[in-house]
Amino acid sequence: MLVITRKLDEAIVIGDSIEVRVLRVGRDGVRLGITAPARVPVYRREIYDQIRAANVSAAADATALDALVARLRAGGQPGEPGTGD
């Protein structure tokens, strides 16, 4: 990991189009201003990690779809017979 010391209102540049600037330094946090192209998504790490865990949990076995859908139609209760149709 690259570690750089920055003071208030100082910035770093990543590549040729992303800037991260220190806007405020407080006792409990640092406020950063990020300038990036509109197509570059910027996420808070904890949110990204939360969604990643949810996606991994959601990845389904496409070969077992019928059983899965039957269970969902039955109200999401494992082992409960599906209503089918």
Added chain:
Amino acid sequence: MPHRTGPGVITFGDGLPGFEAFHQFVLVRSPSIDPFTLVKGIDPDAPSFLALDPLQVDEHYSAPLTAPDLARLGAEAGRPLLWLALLSASADPVTVNLRAPIVINPETMQGIQLLSAESAYPVDYPLRPV
């Protein structure tokens, strides 16, 4: 990976968190899985997801799109977009991720997963029978 496109192929330029290497997906719908949609990766190693229109879970569902979101979708404000919320079928009860829906622009066939900084919705909303 090879950049494959074709009819019905949706490109997630940034991938999906946890599956960043996979960019191409197709949507599969059929009476046998109605009202769900299968979001299926076209790479053999890619994941698939069962998904549901979030409006079928919460009729008042609404999540804001930012200008960067629209730019990544190649979308103009006001044009129709397809929204899908991913299900976690292994959870008990089954849950649906209303926090980070998939949004697809049918005009450009570009898709994103919406990772808003703030959201009123949970990643694990319990799914009632649909």
